Structure formats: C-alpha cells, structure tokens
Amino acid sequence: MGLFSKKPRPAKTVAKPLNGDAQSTTSFNSDKDTLKSPTSPHHTIQSSRMGNRSSGGSTLPPTPLTPFSPTMIPRADLPKPPDPNLDPAAYLRSLGAVRERSRIITDKAMRNKLHHFDVDMNKFPDVVRFVCGIIKTRQLTLARAQRDYDAPFNSIPPHSRYSHFCVGGRDRIANLLSTFDDSVDTTEKCRRLIDLFMISALLDAGAGTSWTFKSAENGRIYRRSEGLAIASLEMFKTGMFSGDARNKFQVDKEGLSKLTVEQLAKGMQSRPGNEIAGLEGRAELLIRLGGALQKQRIFFGDEGRPGNMVDYLLSHPTTQASSTPIVILPVLWNVLMTGLNSIWPSRTAIDGVSIGDAWPCSSMPQVASSPTSPSFSPFPSTTQSSGGRGEWESIVPLHKLTQWLCYSLMQPMQSLLKVNFAGSELLTGLPEYRNGGLFVDMGVLNLRKHDEDRGLEHYADYCRRHNVRSHEVAPMFEPSDDVIVEWRGVTVGLLDKLCDDVNYALRADLHGGEITLSQLLEAGSWKGGREIAEVSRPNTKEPPILIDSDGTLF
Secondary structure (H helix, E strand, C coil): CCCEECCCCCHHHCCCCCCCCCCCCCCECCCHHHCCCCCCCCCCCCCHHHHCECCCCCCCCCCCCCCCCCCCCCEECCCCCCCCCCCHHHHHHCCHHHHHHHHHHHHHHHCCCCCCEEECHHHHHHHHHHHHHHHHCCCCCCCCCCCCCCCCCCCCCCCCHHHHHHHHHCCHHHHHHHCCCCCCCHHHHHHHHHHHHHHHHHCCCCCCCCCCEECCCCCCEECHHHHHHHHHHHHHHCCCCCCCCCCCCCCCHHHHHCCCHHHHHHHCCCCCCCCCCCHHHHHHHHHHHHHHHHHCHHHHCCCCCHHHHHHHHHHCHHHHCCCCCEEEHHHHHHHHHHHCHHHCCCCEEECCEEEECEEECCCCCCCCCECCECCCCCCCCCEEECCCCCHHHHEEECCHHHHHHHHHHHHHHHHHHCCEEECHHHCCCCCCHHHHHHHHHCCCEEECHHHHHHHHHHHHHHHHHHCCCCCCCCCEECCCCHHHHHHHHHHHHHHHHHHHHHHHHCHHHHCCCCCCHHHHHHHHHHHHHHHHHHHHCCCCCCCCCEECCCCCCC
8 A cells, every 4th residue: 555665676677777867668648548639540659658658556667776866766656647537737737748648749740740840750760870979979069078978878967957057067066065064964955956956947948149148157158058057056156046144045035026137137147239038037937936935835935945845855745655765756746836836927727727838739639619618729829728628638738847847956856865756757858949959950840831931920020129130040939839839749759759769779888778868868869959950050059940938938
C-alpha cells in the first residue's frame, strides 16, 4: 500500500549510471477509455517515449541516476491524471497531458497531414546526424572556450537555467554560494537558489535582436538567454527582489510588490537603442508573482518566497514515505501550476479555470458548434469554454515555462539537498523556438506558402509599428496563431523521436547507456537550433519563424 517500493529492479535496464535529469524510456498513458482522441492506426513513430507511458499503479522501469543523485531511486507509483471528461481543465493542466495531446499532432505530421506545414521525414536523419555531431565534436566558441562532451557522454548536465549562468566557463552559482557566510545552512542556500532560478526562468523570454547586457562583474557583453541570466543574477545580488533588509539574497512578496517597470528597465539596461523586448510584460509578470506568493502561503510560507517550496516538498506525505528524500514530480508540478496560476496572462480557460500555456489547434479533434457548446476559434487571443463535452479535445497543452521551471528548480534541490525526483520522465522537450526552429531550418517542417505570406505581412507590419529595420526577413505570428500552436505541438513529439534516434545512432559510444531527453535538450537540440539559426540568418541569428510575444511566454 506504500507509495514507494523497495524491491530491487532488474539491473539490465540500467547498464551504468547516467547523468542528466532522470528520463526513462517509459511514457505517460492515461486510461484509454477516458481519452476520446485515438492515435492514428498509421502511427509510425516507434519511440518508447511516445508509446508506453505508465500511469499510477503501473510498474515503471528504473530511473537512471543523475549527477546529483547519490542513490538508486525506488520505483514510485505515480498518480493518474484527471479524467478529461469529468474535469477537462484539470486534465489539460496536468503534465501528462502535454505528451498525450501533442502526440495527436505528431501522428498527423508523420502522415504529412498538418494544416500549416509540409513534413519531409526524409530530412530527419540529417537532423539526427547534425545533433550527434554537435554532441560529439569538440568545439571552441567565442562564448564558451571549452570542450563539448566525450563518450559515453555521462558529463552532459541536465537542461536547466543553471547552465546559462556558466557562460564563458565561469560557474557564477558556485561563486554566489561562496559569498554566503557560515550562518547560512544548506537548506537556506537552496531556498536562495530557487528564489533566483524562478525569477531568472520567468525573465527568460526572447530578448530581441538588439538587446545586450554589460556585466558589472567583468565588463563583458552578453546577449539572449545568457545575457538574461546574468542580468537576473546581478539584479538578485543587489537585493532588487527582496523586501527584507536583513537578507538581500532572496525573492519575496514584499520586494516584488514594489517593483516598477523603470527599476526593471534599469536593472536590465534597457534604454533607447538597447531595448529589451516585452519589458512591460516581464515587469507585470514579476509583480503578479508577488501577489501569487502572498496568496499561496501553503507553498511559499508567510514570507512569500519561492524558495519556501523546499520546506513544503520535503514535508509532503509522499516525500516522507521514503527513508531518503524522494519527491514525486507531480507534487512539484502541482506547486508550480497551482501556486503560479494567477501570474499568467488570461489565455485559454474552461469554466473560468485558466489552463495556462494551452491553446486551441486546428490539428486537434474539433467539435461541431452548437447553441450550448461553442466551438473554438483557431486564432484566439483568449478562449473561454463552457466546458461542454469533448471541447477539451481541440486544445493542446504545452506548459513550456512551467516545464522550464521544473527542469531548473530540480537542479539546486538535487545538488544541495540530495533530493531525488521520481517521475521526471513525464517532462517533455520544451516547445520553444530553438528546438522547433531546428526542424524548420533542417527542412523537416516547411511552412506552407499561404501561411508564409501571411507571416511576412505580419513581420512587415511589426517593423513599421516598432520602427524596426529589417536586416533579415522571416514570417512572424502571434503566440496564439494556429501556425505557432501546431509548430510547438509537433516539436514535442519530434524531440521524443530525435532522442530515440540519437541514442540509436550513438549506441556504440554509449556503452549500453542512453542520453536522456534532458541531456539531449542541453547538448543537442537547443544548441543545434541556435547554431543552425546563426548559419541561416547570420545578421540576426533569429529563428526561422518569429513570435510577436509580450515577454511572458517565450
């Protein structure tokens, strides 16, 4: 009856300990009787991640060790997701729904039946070779003068915000920890890193082509995700997000409630000629975070600190059920989805319940409209459903930022407190423009002509409205546009397939192990998407499809 089983698992399924987040080859699969959208009988993906997810009560293969996991993780019986016919909003907010629903779009892609992209799977082996080359090749870059990863690639870290703080080969997080005095215990150090990582991950939306950040630490110039990471770190170190004069190294409800757009602009060095995209949206997101921290005391304590989730997770009954600290991922997921629900802009909702990063998509099953059961528009900015039977089927949940937070917040808990996470194989590849751009630039996904023309018109209008000089032209769409939703949905499935194919291609180097999905994101697909963009569009280095975002999604 216990949540955890101490029974040893077969050794043959884990040839040797692996680094990276635990990403086993099992996959999530709800009770098929409750899922009304069947997979295609022509389904051709043989990915274990796509086809064999286990739900609560099932036997899961062992979870590989991570570089932060000192012991083998016992098998955990994960809870089943909600029944979408009884509680569609809860189902679409669940982590398992991301892979389950994206699979429908990916099945259509395998048969070249997408609405906005022509799919050429003959180009997929080129992507596999390109990513394998990135993982295997030793390179020197201007941003990071260090080697890539040697076989069997155990040294590849998990994908998380942590790596962006290490640009230039400097471990700024280790340096930060070294500045804390001896009175700061390990748990408080972890709380502080979670405070920092949450702020930094939420600020990690596209910065735009012109924005740069000059570090006060060494005077160097940084851009994009690394620039945003260092900017967030330097603001954190000044106490910008703290309302406690005794401890500037924290984020809390009081500090965020006093934050202004002008303060954030100064901290991020955003000014005429160096504007950061979506500044107001970023500031509003952090201010709303302060409200959520105050409201959700069960997770964030009376102080209203993100880092206080450590205390909640460690004291949770499911964590206490084991002799070693093992957090089941759905518990962390609930903290982030429930605790941060109010910070997101109004998007898709069912019966007044905001679903977050989830959108209607024309490639999903559609329900005919009726007076009592309104259908969804394929291009809404906000969608409100009455919760009628089957309407949830037209929505694809993606939850990119929440997953990015999971990947990022797990790292300090693993490294400092030796917390293990069971069920992290439920996390998917991140549906964002670097991972998705890889498949577009490599010719697997090809935007159809009428959509390309529409996107180019949007980009021209954007340049006029913002007085932007177009160095390189690319189609642009709103985040809610059906093109973007379909692109992101298929990216989730293609990343699963890419991970399996890369493992097969590198099998001789892996010596019986495997590269996890998290390691693939870190060392292969995200990096590959950026590198191919730099080659394809050397002036802007932007992705092949642009997103007119407000700084709160990508």
